[in-house]
Amino acid sequence: MGQNITRRLLGQTQGQAYTEYVVILAVLFGVGFGVASIFVGFNELREMFFGYYASLANFLNLPCF
Numbered sequence: 001m002g003q004n005i006t007r008r009l010l011g012q013t014q015g016q017a018y019t020e021y022v023v024i025l026a027v028l029f030g031v032g033f034g035v036a037s038i039f040v041g042f043n044e045l046r047e048m049f050f051g052y053y054a055s056l057a058n059f060l061n062l063p064c065f
Contacts, residue, residue: 037045 033045040048
């Protein structure tokens with residue numbers, strides 16, 4: 001019985017389970033980003049992201065935008 005609940009939660013196949021896992025992670029990331037933007041302010045959050053991306057791009061030679 002426990003197996004059926006797990007299968008219903010995470011899809012029937014491995015692909016469906018992976019897709020649902022990615023969707024759940026994306027939703028959690030979006031909620032966390034929204035809550036952080038409420039507390040910190042969206043502009044400051046954007047500046048932090050661009051600063052992090054700029055340092056990462058500098059380290060990995062990624063294109064800057």
